[in-house]
Amino acid sequence: MVAWPQHGDQKVNAEIVEKAGLGIWERNWGWADQAELVCGEEIGEKIREVMEDEKLREKAKKVGEEARKATKIGGKSEKVLKELLELLQ
Numbered sequence: 001m002v003a004w005p006q007h008g009d010q011k012v013n014a015e016i017v018e019k020a021g022l023g024i025w026e027r028n029w030g031w032a033d034q035a036e037l038v039c040g041e042e043i044g045e046k047i048r049e050v051m052e053d054e055k056l057r058e059k060a061k062k063v064g065e066e067a068r069k070a071t072k073i074g075g076k077s078e079k080v081l082k083e084l085l086e087l088l089q
Helices: 008-019 040-052 054-073 077-086
Strands: none
Touching: 040 054, 054 077
């Protein structure tokens, strides 16, 4: 993921993505009212950089596998949702 936060909690989200090793936060592009005009070629370069980074690819693959496990029938997501529904009854 290439993060370019603009408003609200997006800065926090961009930092989390970067620290988790799932992408980069392009700080040079600015924030909110200080955001710079960025050309498509520059954005394309950053996307290529992320897509070619083997560490990022491996990390994303692992996260994807864990998400698939969690969302399967009987997975963690289903269990947590059932617990929540029980609490609300």
